[in-house]
Structure formats: structure tokens, C-alpha cells
Amino acid sequence: MINKSTVKLIKSLALKKFRLKENRFLTEGDKNVLEVLNSGYRVDLLIATDSFLAAHKNAAEKAGKVIPATPQEIKQASLLKTPQNSLAVCELPAQNFLPQSLESISLFLDGIQDPGNLGTIIRTCDWFGIDQIFCSPNTVDLYNPKVIQATMGSFSRVRVFYTEIEKLNKLTVNSEITIFGTFLEGSNIYTEQLPQKALIVIGNEGKGISKTVEKYIDKKIRIPYFGDFGNRAESLNAAIATAVICSEFKRLS
Amino acid sequence: MINKSTVKLIKSLALKKFRLKENRFLTEGDKNVLEVLNSGYRVDLLIATDSFLAAHKNAAEKAGKVIPATPQEIKQASLLKTPQNSLAVCELPAQNFLPQSLESISLFLDGIQDPGNLGTIIRTCDWFGIDQIFCSPNTVDLYNPKVIQATMGSFSRVRVFYTEIEKLNKLTVNSEITIFGTFLEGSNIYTEQLPQKALIVIGNEGKGISKTVEKYIDKKIRIPYFGDFGNRAESLNAAIATAVICSEFKRLS
Numbered sequence: 477m478i479n480k481s482t483v484k485l486i487k488s489l490a491l492k493k494f495r496l497k498e499n500r501f502l503t504e505g506d507k508n509v510l511e512v513l514n515s516g517y518r519v520d521l522l523i524a525t526d527s528f529l530a531a532h533k534n535a536a537e538k539a540g541k542v543i544p545a546t547p548q549e550i551k552q553a554s555l556l557k558t559p560q561n562s563l564a565v566c567e568l569p570a571q572n573f574l575p576q577s578l579e580s581i582s583l584f585l586d587g588i589q590d591p592g593n594l595g596t597i598i599r600t601c602d603w604f605g606i607d608q609i610f611c612s613p614n615t616v617d618l619y620n621p622k623v624i625q626a627t628m629g630s631f632s633r634v635r636v637f638y639t640e641i642e643k644l645n646k647l648t649v650n651s652e653i654t655i656f657g658t659f660l661e662g663s664n665i666y667t668e669q670l671p672q673k674a675l676i677v678i679g680n681e682g683k684g685i686s687k688t689v690e691k692y693i694d695k696k697i698r699i700p701y702f703g704d705f706g707n708r709a710e711s712l713n714a715a716i717a718t719a720v721i722c723s724e725f726k727r728l729s
Numbered sequence: 730m731i732n733k734s735t736v737k738l739i740k741s742l743a744l745k746k747f748r749l750k751e752n753r754f755l756t757e758g759d760k761n762v763l764e765v766l767n768s769g770y771r772v773d774l775l776i777a778t779d780s781f782l783a784a785h786k787n788a789a790e791k792a793g794k795v796i797p798a799t800p801q802e803i804k805q806a807s808l809l810k811t812p813q814n815s816l817a818v819c820e821l822p823a824q825n826f827l828p829q830s831l832e833s834i835s836l837f838l839d840g841i842q843d844p845g846n847l848g849t850i851i852r853t854c855d856w857f858g859i860d861q862i863f864c865s866p867n868t869v870d871l872y873n874p875k876v877i878q879a880t881m882g883s884f885s886r887v888r889v890f891y892t893e894i895e896k897l898n899k900l901t902v903n904s905e906i907t908i909f910g911t912f913l914e915g916s917n918i919y920t921e922q923l924p925q926k927a928l929i930v931i932g933n934e935g936k937g938i939s940k941t942v943e944k945y946i947d948k949k950i951r952i953p954y955f956g957d958f959g960n961r962a963e964s965l966n967a968a969i970a971t972a973v974i975c976s977e978f979k980r981l982s
Contacts, residue, residue, distance in 0.1 A: 701858070
């Protein structure tokens with residue numbers, strides 16, 4: 477039985493101001509819930525069906541409190557249209573401190589707004605072995621439940637930092653890191669020699685890379701389109717463009 | 730002023746059974762609305778703000794009926810959380826007949842369920858000059874408003890067919906088309922010699938490629954992951970995997 481105040485708390489975690497006030501975030505989707513239970517997050521409350529609890533007894537023991545619930549009860553508390561068998565209320569971890577230096581390949585997201593895009597980018601980075609993502613302060617919040625949902629568990633492995641480009645740029649001074657960004661007039665990513673040390677800037681869904689951030693770009697690249705101008709897609713979705721770029725940087729590494 | 734029965738009609742178009750009953754589909758998002766107005770679709774009804782109508786006078790004249798509306802009125806009728814300045818009710822076009830043969834590169838989607846994924850795949854194909862997508866009958870409907878929304882206008886350029894793999898396979902007999910599919914045990918897509926004539930099968934989000942479809946695969950490929958097994962993403966999002974594959978096939982073509 478989930479009481480009304482718990483349902484209210486859960487629903488409130490859709491909004492950042494309540495996540496900060498409660499110092500909590502919500503994890504939905506069985507894969508994500510198992511991930512938080514098994515990877516050092518502090519899970520205050522696990523709400524799950526009897527079958528989930530039976531199947532994942534060891535994991536469930538790591539939660540501070542467990543409420544067994546019917547699928548109907550979970551549906552009532554959930555923010556999802558089609559909830560699964562569990563949800564977890566977790567403590568917000570402290571913000572990651574910026575690393576001392578940049579190694580290998582990492583991303584800077586310049587104002588990604590769509591939670592699905594951020595979540596998918598995190599999942600894609602996890603696949604391609606890119607374990608650091610920097611986000612401009614106006615990028616959607618990592619702990620938005622839709623972001624967490626779209627990561628499919630990858631949020632527990634990829635480190636996400638929120639920082640201004642200026643601070644990040646300082647880490648690239650006297651390093652071998654090249655800062656890349658996609659622009660219409662950039663050079664063809666398929667024929668360009670791509671280094672193994674890079675910071676790749678991904679622009680906002682509608683506006684692309686901001687003027688402030690553009691100043692720091694060392695090398696402009698583009699993903700070529702195929703077909704006639706004016707008779708094809710004007711752009712790629714931001715998460716799709718990110719994946720194509722990550723694939724190019726990593727394909728023969 | 731949008732009357733109640735129009736609002737009811739629009740809302741009903743979220744469901745396929747009502748789209749078929751009314752023989753109509755809904756287009757939202759200004760870019761998509763302009764696309765249907767300008768590309769031969771029959772638009773019965775355009776609902777738009779005065780500023781949209783003033784800015785796109787020629788396009789608006791192609792609609793059978795125009796209702797000027799305030800943003801608040803559009804919000805009431807819209808299926809979107811943050812509607813834009815226009816929406817259009819269009820006639821469902823007749824189903825595409827299968828082509829006589831397959832040329833160059835096309836996709837077969839084996840049960841893609843998420844509307845955002847289908848829409849994004851269509852947009853990605855449009856970018857990469859892939860102009861035919863075949864969908865198994867259990868793939869999400871092209872005219873689902875969320876699919877249309879995610880295509881960002883590309884649904885008017887990429888031809889989408891719904892068909893069983895058996896029928897499609899007949900078109901590849903005595904042709905130079907190789908049927909590709911991604912499997913864990915497939916060969917590395919980055920080092921494989923990829924032909925310019927291919928049918929690429931994309932599996933369902935959770936279950937991958939079905940047994941029925943697997944029989945028709947000529948060549949199994951995989952997108953390699955980076956990092957240790959058990960400590961990385963288990964899979965890529967279906968639209969992301971599609972984009973990486975399309976990029977590999979087209980990159981040096």
C-alpha cells in the first residue's frame with residue numbers, strides 16, 4: 477500500500493525544484509532501478525511488485541525501505557504511461573567535481589533541452605566507451621526522470637558534469653585536446669583525420685552551438701548529407717548526430 | 730474559434746482506429762504543417778495563429794479550410810504539451826504499393842514500437858539519402874501523430890511501406906541486394922566491406938530481430954561496443970543503431 481503523501485512526493489520529483497528541495501530523484505524502469513540498487517546510489521525507497529522483489533531479493537535488500545505494491549498501485553504513483561514493476565526514490569548524489577585534466581574523448585553539450593536526447597546521448601556514450609559528458613548549465617537536468625529513463629541504466633556509469641565552457645576550456649590548455657564542433661561549413665567528418673584526444677561540442681536542438689561556445693572551437697566538422705539541398709532533412713536529431721560523431725571518432729580506435 | 734466537435738476529431742486522431750475511420754491524420758509542429766501544405770498532401774483543415782497565417786499566406790491557401798486561432802485555442806486542440814502555431818488535419822494517402830525491385834540501400838523495420846524511434850529513423854534516412862523504408866505490419870503506424878512530429882517533415886520525402894518480409898524478400902531474388910541484420914555474433918561493421926545495394930533489417934527495441942525475419946538475413950553484422958562487458962550499455966537505442974549503420978553504409982559512397 478502506497479500512501480498519499482508518498483505518491484505526492486514521487487510525482488513532485490518530476491520537477492527540479494522539488495528534487496533539490498527533497499534532495500531526491502526518481503528512478504523508473506526495472507533496468508534502471510536494478511542499476512541504482514547495484515551501483516552505490518542511496519535508495520531510500522523501493523516500490524515494487526512481489527514478483528520483482530522475489531526475483532531480485534539481494535538487490536532489494538539494499539533499499540532503505542521497501543513497499544510491495546500491485547501493478548495498479550505502481551501505475552498510480554508512476555510518472556510513466558506504461559510503468560514497469562518497480563520504482564525507486566534515491567538520494568541526489570553530490571555534483572561531480574571537474575576532473576583535473578581531459579583525457580581521450582569527451583563531450584560538451586551546449587544546451588540540450590530534450591530529456592530523451594540527453595538520456596540517449598548518455599546511453600550512446602556508455603556504448604562507445606566515452607565516460608565523461610560535460611553539460612552547459614542550461615542543459616536539461618540529469619535527474620529529470622525522463623533523462624534517467626532514457627539512459628537505460630547508463631547514468632550510473634557515465635560521469636555527467638555541469639559547467640561553463642570557460643572552465644572546461646582551461647583544462648584543455650597545454651593539453652593535446654582538440655575542441656570539435658559541427659557546423660554547416662565544417663570539414664567532412666568522414667574524410668577528416670580524427671584524433672584520439674578530443675572534446676566534441678554538441679549544440680542545442682534548434683539553435684545549434686551558441687556564439688559563446690563557438691569561440692572555443694578549434695576545428696569545425698560536419699556530417700555530410702546525401703541528396704539535394706532543399707529536398708532533404710534540414711538537420712539530424714541531436715542524439716543521432718552525436719551517435720554518428722562518436723562512431724566516427726571511435727570506429728577504428 | 731475551434732468548435733468542440735473539431736477538438737474532439739483532432740484528439741481522436743491519436744488512435745489508429747479513428748484515423749482509419751475518419752480517413753484523416755494529424756500533423757503538428759510548424760515545420761511539419763508547412764511540409765504537408767507544400768508537398769501534395771490534401772489538407773482539409775489548417776488551424777493556425779494569425780502570425781503563422783500572415784507569414785505563410787501561399788501555403789495556407791492550399792488548405793481546404795482555415796481556422797485562425799489563438800495559441801490558447803491551439804493548445805486546447807493539440808496533442809502536444811507545448812504546441813506550436815499551427816496544426817493540420819490531412820487526408821490519409823493510399824498505402825504505397827511495393828516497388829518492382831530494390832535499388833541501392835533501404836531499411837526493413839522489424840517491429841519498431843516507439844513512435845519517436847520511427848519518426849527519427851525516417852528523418853535520419855532522409856538525411857542519408859535513403860528513400861525507402863519497409864516496415865513489418867506490427868511496426869508502429871506512420872500516421873501516429875508522434876511519428877509525424879519526430880520526422881520533422883521528412884515523412885513527406887521518404888516512402889514508407891508496410892509489408893511482410895516474405896514479399897519483400899521476393900524482390901531481392903536475382904538482384905544484387907544483400908540482406909543485413911545486426912546480431913551480437915555478427916561481423917564488425919567498421920571493418921566489413923559494405924556494398925552499395927543492401928536491405929538493412931532493424932530489430933524491435935526489446936526483442937531485436939524476430940526468428941521469422943532472421944531466416945532471410947544474408948549477412949550478420951554488429952556495431953562493436955567499447956569497454957568491458959557487464960560494465961557498459963547492453964544495447965544502443967534502435968534509432969541510434971540505425972543511424973550508425975546508415976552512416977557506415979553511406980560514409981564513403
